[in-house]
Amino acid sequence: MSRTDRALALNIGVVVAAVVAAAALIWVTGNVVFLIVILAVAGSATWNIIRIFRRPDEASDVDRLNSMKYLDERDRSLALQAFGIVGIVALVLTVVTVLVTLFTDALGAEYIALVQFVVLFGSWAAANSYVTRKQQ
Numbered sequence: 001m002s003r004t005d006r007a008l009a010l011n012i013g014v015v016v017a018a019v020v021a022a023a024a025l026i027w028v029t030g031n032v033v034f035l036i037v038i039l040a041v042a043g044s045a046t047w048n049i050i051r052i053f054r055r056p057d058e059a060s061d062v063d064r065l066n067s068m069k070y071l072d073e074r075d076r077s078l079a080l081q082a083f084g085i086v087g088i089v090a091l092v093l094t095v096v097t098v099l100v101t102l103f104t105d106a107l108g109a110e111y112i113a114l115v116q117f118v119v120l121f122g123s124w125a126a127a128n129s130y131v132t133r134k135q136q
Contacts, residue, residue: 011049011067015042031110041121061135065128078131085127086120093119 019042026035052059052067059069061078070076097112
C-alpha cells in the first residue's frame with residue numbers, strides 16, 4: 001500500500017468514524033433531520049477526498065482546500081484566510097444565536113445546533129471559493 005493509499009484510507013476512515021459517532025448520537029436523540037444532514041455532508045466529503053487523492057494533478061485550489069489536502073505554503077495560506085472568514089461568521093452567528101435564545105422561546109437547542117452547523121459548513125465552502133478567486 002502506497003503512502004497516498006494510506007492517506008486516502010485514513011481520511012476516509014476519519015469521515016466514517018465521524019459518521020458512525022454522529023449516527024449513534026442521532027439514534028439516541030431520535031432526530032432524523034440531523035441524520036440526513038450528516039450523511040449528506042459525509043458523502044460530499046468522501047467523494048471530494050477520493051477525487052483529490054486519485055487525481056491530485058487535476059485538483060483545483062478549491063478542491064484541495066475543501067479536502068484539506070494542502071500541497072504547499074500557498075494552500076496553507078489560503079486555508080488560513082478561509083478559516084479566518086469562517087471564524088468571523090462563527091462569532092456573528094453566536095451573537096445571533098444568543099439573542100434569539102434570549103428573546104424567543106421558539107427554537108429548540110437541536111435546531112439551533114443544526115442551523116449553526118449548516119451555516120458554518122456553507123460558509124467554509126464559500127470562504128474557500130472566495131479566497132482562491134481573490135488570489136487569482
